[in-house]
Amino acid sequence: MKKLVIYPPVDDLRLQRILDAAQDMVVVNAADQATADEAIVEATAFFGKLTPQLLARAKKLEWVQSPTASLEHYLFPELVAHPCQLTNMRGLFYDVIADHVLGYVLMFARNSHIYLRQQMQSRWEPVGGEDARADFVNGPGQVNAIDRGALHLADCTLGIVGVGSIGGEIACRARAFGMHVLGVDPVRREIPDVLPEIWPIRQLPDLLASSDFVVIAAPHTPETEKLFSAQQFQQMRDSAYLINIGRGAIVDLAALSTALEAGQIAGAALDVFEVEPLPADHALWGMENVLITPHVAAASPRIAERHTETLLENIRRYINGEEFLTPADKQKWF
């Protein structure tokens, strides 16, 4: 008999949809730790926050569904060694996070991050310098200071590190803005009609040297942990912006702060951090060329429904013995 344990519990509406999908499977929506501890013993499937303590009690576990796309908090050694299949919630956030990233790109290209701060202080200071307005009044004929202060997106290259569902959609949207797009990924080699060639990871230095915007859309894995440290910032253009919506652990924040202070890169937009919330006294808060959002790149009224649909589809496939929609490789962490 297949048995699904859910812990922490889901709300009644979601539970009803799970019960409908689960057919004659036993479903325990554990309201407390004691119920979860007891139910996990005979569970064949689990959805929620699995701990080493729960796993140690499980005798029949075949499938574990993570409630998140990222898996780093899930991959304790006992689970990696366990024969159960792990699935995640990747693929839900592609359009929402791509919008968030293009929002950052547009802000930097149009200097909105600077003008927003100026507006708070009723300051009128076109980026480009003291005489920028005079240049503007002088009219066309030469590229004036205001013009030099902004970026023309169609002249820019955006490099994506991790061209999965989110990275792929960022590529589509960036192409729609006329940008040239590069990507590195260990698995995906192309996106037809969008990115004819995706480079292997060893070409990261080439991507860094060629990009005006570098976007991290990769998971936190042993390979990506602190992938962005002092050396990578040196390899980036001093006019380039770093954007991280993947995981905080991928970027060494101390090295990033140093690179920003030294003018090694032009700026950064960050949604995820090594420590969340970012401590109030962190130097990044005060930097004019840094955009900080509090891990909200995926916020959208559509995500809850997609989350439920992924879970229900994986339940259906589990019952029918089909390949899961979002299988993860526990050894690789994604």
Ligand SMILES: NC(=O)C1=CN([C@@H]2O[C@H](COP(=O)(O)OP(=O)(O)OC[C@H]3O[C@@H](n4cnc5c(N)ncnc54)[C@H](O)[C@@H]3O)[C@@H](O)[C@H]2O)C=CC1
């Ligand atoms: N900021 C936020 O709120 C959110 C962040 N995320 C993060 O975004 C990540 C990606 O999500 P999806 O695109 O849905 O997952 P996905 O699994 O579709 O894409 C991940 C891509 O990263 C690639 N990858 C793996 N190791 C890599 C490496 N060493 N270097 C470069 N690329 C590598 C994979 O081959 C894959 O193509 C998640 O793992 C999660 O960490 C996901 C959801 C929300």
Ligand SMILES: O=C(O)C(=O)CO
């Ligand atoms: O699912 C994830 O990994 C997230 O970051 C959700 O915000």
